Amino acid sequence: MPSAASQSDPTIRVRIAPSPTGPLHIGTARTALFNYLFARHTGGTFLLRLEDTDVARSTAAFEKDILEGLHWLGITWAEGPGVAGMEEAGPYAPYRQMQRLDSYAAAAQQLLGADRAYRCYCLPEELEAERHAREAAKLTPGYSGRCATLTPGERQAKEAEGRRGAIRFRVRPGIVGWNDMIRDRVEIDTANLGGDFVIVRADGNPLYHFTVVVDDMAMQISHVIRGEDHISNTPKHILLFEGLGYPLPVFGHLPLILNPDGTKMSKRKSQTAVADYIAQGFTREALVNYFAFLGWSPGTEEDVLTLDEIADRFELDKVQKGGARFDRERLEWLNGQWIRRLGDEDLVERLLPFLDASFAAGQIERRPTGDEVRALLPIVRERMPTLAGLTDTVGFLWRDSLAVDAAALVPKRWDAATTLDGLTAAREALAAHDAVTWEADELEPPLRALVETRGWKAGDLFMAVRVAVTGMTATPPLFDVLVALGRERTLDRLDAATALLART
């Protein structure tokens, strides 16, 4: 069986073209992933291009967040900004649209020259009024084509008024269709496109529909794989490819990632920034695994797979057509799966930054060393839904002061007096051990014996001790916790607890 990318196919070229107008969005990451997987599986090339023509909203910080986020996920591109640590690399540079303005100007001239496009002198207010009028008349909204038939004389007059004019593309009547990789044949009547559309603003800046086509042409993109929200834009793009005299790429429209309520994923209803998931302690493996399975499945019963395994199995025709709701619980489960699969060294490395963050946030008062954390792994690994969860599980180890509640100290079946009695006796039994025999299997028998002679239930005594030394009712196994805490601190905390009980 041939493995993914065993042979390369220079004719397959796909891209992700993010716009740096916001932090890396889950939807962008997923689209990037599917393009990347398609390229890897077919032996094609995956590239990244920045669509930064929305100058007002684009920032360098967002650009950085997007490139770093994709790389963090393990998604790499062969051409574009940030390849192999370089500013930019690839045979079709530049890969930033604001640096490709000449190409758009040339393409616009070509269309103007061939009369496939024309200057439109309508003012925004005029267009606005027109839109309202059409709306009121219950007509399809769209441009009337007022400037489409202007005579040279009329154009000169407009220019003389100082009007710059936007450039509109002439939409030809008829049906535009394509064979979508995911949904087969799609056909749309150009009458529904809203009339001749603007490709270059009056200020000279090219618009998305135009730049995307010019660039995809220039960069020899063979397959355009993007979100379903672009289906209705596709006819415009096809028309432009035609107008520019270029063969069409193959289109494939992926199902959308939906909010839990089934609407298109949005910041208002969901957490959409990849950086937030990273900050909350999700692993790249889980995120990639989860994104891939939103709309795709290997067709087997496997559900925990690495990026390589996914690339191996990835087939675009196994992609679902309907949108998929984002299910955070499933993501958390997958994250747990991956945390359990990570190697010790690797896990420790990934945990350390989260401990730094907890320290900075004041949740812990001391930063543990890597060795300390590694020693804890056997008892915390399966108790962490996320990497950030370590502090929740064993934060008491790195905190000096415990806020223990006297009421919480008393186990359900016990009263305060019994608890005081139990803790005092436990303290005494534990104190009999020195630092050398302070091991889990040494500490447990004496407390079991104590329970036996007093006629208590082990669970009750253990719970009292647990709360006394950790302040919590749910912790890793008690005797492992005592060992991690050390003799000194265990005894001190027991003393503090008995003192607290005695006072009440």
Place this chain on the structure above:
RNA sequence: GCCCCCAUCGUCUAGAGGCCUAGGACGCCGCCCUUUCAAGGCGGAGAUCACCGGUUCGAAUCCGGUUGGGGGUACCA
């Protein structure tokens, strides 16, 4: 409104005419393990395959319609 896309357990999905009295996973419930919490093991509830017609010896799978949901309707991307 108009155009387009979609439709299998609550959720993600398997399923490409007979293997389906519809399989897996998350979540949920129960049991086991057990000092708590997890993890793990076992079991369970959960889908008349949106609905109605048609094609066929036979349909979750093909066709049509209906309904529902979603997306798009910019001098945003």
